[in-house]
Amino acid sequence: MKMIRLATVCLLLLSAVACKQKAGNNTGINATDTVKKAIIKPDSSPKENTTRQKKDVNAKFLTYNDDGDYYLLLAQHGDSTISFINDDADRSLNRGDSIKIFWKDDTITMAGDDEMPVSAKRITSIRKIADGPVTLFKKSYGRQMKYTWAPEENFSDYYLDKIYKLVEYYLATTKTELLLRSIKAKEAINYSLESQERDGRRYTMIGIAVPGTHGSNIVQWLYVDDETSQLFEYDLGNDKLMPVR
Incomplete structure (x- = not known):
């Protein structure tokens, strides 16, 4: 009689364990998956941000424009002309010089536009790469x-x-x-x-x-x-x- 009771208890315990494992498998998530996701997510996010926040460009110098409210530097990148806010007093570049421009995002206010902020690129530094014509x-x-x-x-x-x-x-x-x-x-x-x-x-x-x-x-x-x-x-x-x- 004791042997029958022991066998019955063992069967009940095994059944409970099996049900628990089955319920866990239905969720599709286990402890190992949770750890993996916690590791992967922080690693991928900074890579995307680094790409978006790249702030340098190789270009051809075109001209300085000091006519307006802000001193500007115009450069050619491919078929596009890019305008930068240029606070540096140096005016030694000549048209066609190859340069590398380092810049940051900024905002400026334009006269006559109710001083609404306008997005702009402000130069932080310039490196000359090669002489132009x-x-x-x-x-x-x-x-x-x-x-x-x-x-x-x-x-x-x-x-x-x-x-x-x-x-x-x-x-x-x-x-x-x-x-x-x-x-x-x-x-x-x-x-x-x-x-x-x-x-x-x-x-x-x-x-x-x-x-x-x-x-x-x-x-x-x-x-x-x-x-x-x-x-x-x-x-x-x-x-x-x-x-x-």
Whole structure:
């Protein structure tokens, strides 16, 4: 009788254990799974954040723009032009220089927009990677250009400096044979400026001259759009303005 009772107790215990295991398996979760998930989740999240918060880019320097409320630096990345807030007083970069820009997200307020905050990229530091065509031109040519303009023209020093840099860029990338010859010989290149209207738009017209037998001869006319600062080469044969890229 005692043996029968013992066997019955053992069967009941085994049945209870089996039911408990079955119930646990139905949930699909065990202690090991919980530990694994607790480990995996923190590891994956920071990797995503690191990718989103990358704040550097390789680009080509285009120009500084100090005309507005904020000092700006414009750079080309692929086919896009990116604008950065640039607090650094250094202005030594030349158009076409390869640079690495480090930046952070920021907000600024624009005049006339009820001081609503606007998202902006603020430069933290810049590293120059390689010289562009203007820097190489300045190193090889090694001379300052001279320029003249009519007394009635109201050109500011800032604007004259901007035009000078555009002419430098043109000379650094030109394929005009007479100019290439003068640059190679390090001859004195000069230019004149005057305001001009064409097809209802205002331009600054530039005449680039090189030394000739009877003094300086203008060998190329350029136009700068007063509104956009786009530089054009004048095609005399077709009477057209060709954008300089």
